[in-house]
Amino acid sequence: MNSPVIEDLALAELSEQPADAAAELRLPRDLDLIRHVQVALSARLGSTEISIEKLYSLRAGDVLALREQVSELVTLFVENRAVARGLLVAVDDCLGIEITEILPT
């Protein structure tokens, strides 16, 4: 049995070539490719502003009023990007959000 011939590997030098529109490489915009990617979901229920002085004087039991009305819609975020709005609801013993509006991307 002949022993294999081992030589140095010679790689061709590559250079940028102008893209041919007809041959442009594009992945199909198919959700199936990324359907298992996990994204973080969160909801911003309300907000307020507080002075530094007051922040450091807060005590357990203090009440802070937020800007939002009780019936106001809350915003749903995907990876810190607002995607939907909805109503805060109680689902059994837990909090939930009933989607009322999908925000334009």
Add this chain to the structure above:
Amino acid sequence: MRYLYRYAGVRRLEYARRHVDDALAGWSADWRVDHANEPVQARWQVADAATVDCLAGDDPAGLERMDDTLYLRTAAAAWRRAVFGSAASGLPDDPLACALLAQARAALVSALARKPAGSAPADANTNANAPTSAAQRPVAGRAWLYAGLFHAGRDEPFLQLLLDARRFDAALATPPPVALTPRALAVRNATLPLTLQLPLDSVSAADLQHLRPGVIVQSRHRLDEPLLLGCDTQPRLLRAFLGQRKGRLAVRLDSVAAARTTATESASAASPSSTPETARR
């Protein structure tokens, strides 16, 4: 002259507090947490054993020196470093220093044997015989006394004054208010935007396609659990319960949110592949 001594002594104790208190508090807090679940007697024994180990070290004459130190004939530098940090490294090895060290050591071991705040409830054997009120006195007061000697040098009247623990305990009972620096004063009126977040589970990109009006995204956050109140740079600043006041959303503050503490967040971190339950109404 007595008033002059007293004034100078308090000033020196304030100086010592700045240098000793942090190191001592951190060291003793760590120790108490490590030994929180041990019965009080065991914790006393471990505290003493740790002291002995520290004193003996690798020195061939360690046993002899340890004996000297245990009987407070010598104030070992290693022990001082371990307990009081670098602030006390210059304590002289003289009888008066040893006497003060004995007081500081007794107060320290008593403080270490206390149950740390926030730990599990004590059982029948743990802390059943809690230290007396004298032993529960914060160790820092004695440490100030100890460090006061270090900073006072060998001025005899001064040392006698420092040894009068009762007088200084009274002086230290009302610590001076913390003065704001000019920089802190300048920012005190600046406002910080706070937002109230509801943590939700991660979802897959495919699940996002089902997001439409009428869908209910259910969290695993119970109604009676506090939510997180924070700002952009520190989203976990405070924990607060949701409610309302005069028609507006409001929160009642619960505690500082220093770590992942709610069951919902723990469950979320443990099962990243879980998805929120959704339903059509």
